[in-house]
């Protein structure tokens with residue numbers, strides 16, 4: 306299975322789960338602890354505006370964070386995921402999440418305090434270059450780092466165009482570390 310197959314599988318899996326609200330809730334619970342660890346690590350504030358690049362059909366990270374920050378914009382470059390994600394946000398009656406059909410390589414990231422990138426958001430270094438050129442210097446960037454067994458499918462830390470970062474261990478199925486850095490820590494292309 307190559308990288309794109311893995312991405313499509315995760316994406317496909319979420320598209321199935323989202324059809325049954327109970328499954329979506331169990332999916333959210335599965336990730337809750339890891340996302341709350343990310344929230345604590347990043348020191349997110351209630352007035353923060355967050356951009357999540359690649360939310361999928363079940364934007365569980367944004368849903369879990371929605372009562373902890375001011376507003377979250379979730380983007381995805383897959384139209385079907387965007388439509389399904391809009392439905393689940395309405396189902397949970399969450400009114401501080403906006404879902405947009407956009408690509409992380411070209412989105413305007415300048416109005417956000419925090420930017421999240423999940424494992425599947427690609428191409429990582431092009432997304433980072435876009436962030437570096439447009440964000441203010443204090444924007445926090447959070448990224449999940451794949452476990453060794455998954456580095457074949459998701460960009461490993463050594464291939465990321467970043468100079469410095471802070472890290473925290475988490476225990477999840479596919480990732481075991483989250484890192485945080487600022488636009489100034491991203492290398493020039």
Ligand SMILES: C[S@@+](CC[C@H](N)C(=O)[O-])C[C@H]1O[C@@H](n2cnc3c(N)ncnc32)[C@H](O)[C@@H]1O
Pocket residue numbers: 315316319358359360361362363364365366367380381382383386407408409410423425426427428432
């Ligand atoms: C399956 S989701 C995983 C995120 C997870 N649901 C969460 O809340 O943490 C990953 C999504 O990233 C999207 N994606 C990948 N690259 C992207 C890019 N450059 N811009 C926007 N979305 C992207 C894929 O379409 C996929 O739906």
